[in-house]
Amino acid sequence: MSNGDIPWEEKVTALDAVNRLREEFLARGWFPASSGSLSVRIGGWAPDRYTFAVTVDETERPELLEESSLRAGVLFVDAAGEPCEPTRLKPSPDTPVHARIYRLTGCGAIVHVHTAYNNLLSEYFNADGGVPLKGNELLKRIGIWETSTEIRVPILPNAAELSTILKRIAGGLDSRVPAFLLQNHGIYAWGSGLREAKRHLEALEFMFEVLYRSLLLPSKGRHI
Known part of the structure; x- marks a missing residue:
C-alpha cells in the first residue's frame, strides 16, 4: 500500500496521536533541547515498503509551524525516510534509525527520548x-x-x-x-x-x- 492509498482518516489519526504524545513527553522533560523523535506506521507493511508518520526536525522548525496546526509538526515518509509529499520541512534526523527498526522488526510505532x-x-x-x-x-x-x-x-x-x-x-x-x-x-x-x-x-x-x-x-x- 502506497501513501496515496492510505485513507485520510488513518493519516489524521496518526498525526493527532503523535502530536499528543509529543506534548506529553515535552511536559515530562523527555525532549530536552528539542531532542527526541516519535513515529507510527500506517498502512500495510513489507520489509522494503511501508509508510510512517514521524516528527519533524525541531532545529529547523520555521516560524509558520509555531502558528499553524500542530499536525504540521509531523511528516509522512517512506521506507527510505523520504517525505511522501512536497514539504519545506525535514523529518527528524533520527528518521533513518526509525526506518531501520521498522524494517527489522515490523513494529507499529517507535519512541525515542533522552x-x-x-x-x-x-x-x-x-x-x-x-x-x-x-x-x-x-x-x-x-x-x-x-x-x-x-x-x-x-x-x-x-x-x-x-x-x-x-x-x-x-x-x-x-x-x-x-x-x-x-x-x-x-x-x-x-x-x-x-x-x-x-x-x-x-x-x-x-x-x-x-x-x-x-x-x-x-x-x-x-x-x-
Whole structure:
C-alpha cells in the first residue's frame, strides 16, 4: 500500500496521536533541547515498503509551524525516510534509525527520548553491552513474565556517522527486549502501536531510575 492509498482518516489519526504524545513527553522533560523523535506506521507493511508518520526536525522548525496546526509538526515518509509529499520541512534526523527498526522488526510505532537515567546507565554499563534488569515487577510490562530472569537492554556504541549506527542495529537487537540504547544518547523503544511503545518506554525508564538509585545505596553493613 502506497501513501496515496492510505485513507485520510488513518493519516489524521496518526498525526493527532503523535502530536499528543509529543506534548506529553515535552511536559515530562523527555525532549530536552528539542531532542527526541516519535513515529507510527500506517498502512500495510513489507520489509522494503511501508509508510510512517514521524516528527519533524525541531532545529529547523520555521516560524509558520509555531502558528499553524500542530499536525504540521509531523511528516509522512517512506521506507527510505523520504517525505511522501512536497514539504519545506525535514523529518527528524533520527528518521533513518526509525526506518531501520521498522524494517527489522515490523513494529507499529517507535519512541525515542533522552533522559538522564538512560544516558548515565548507557555509559556505566557500556562495557557489558547492556543494562541488566532483573526482579522488577515492571518487566512484565515489556513482556518478561519471569521476573527472576535477567535481561539486558542492548547498548549500541554511538558514532558521529549515522551510517555506522545503522549498520550496528541488526546485530545489536535482542528479540526479548523491544528497545535499545545508544551510548550517551538515548533510548529507542517500540511496540505494536504508540500505546504499547509508550508503555514499554515508561516501564524501562522506571526500571532505569530504580537501578540507578540502587547503585547509590550504601552497603547494608554501613549506617549513616
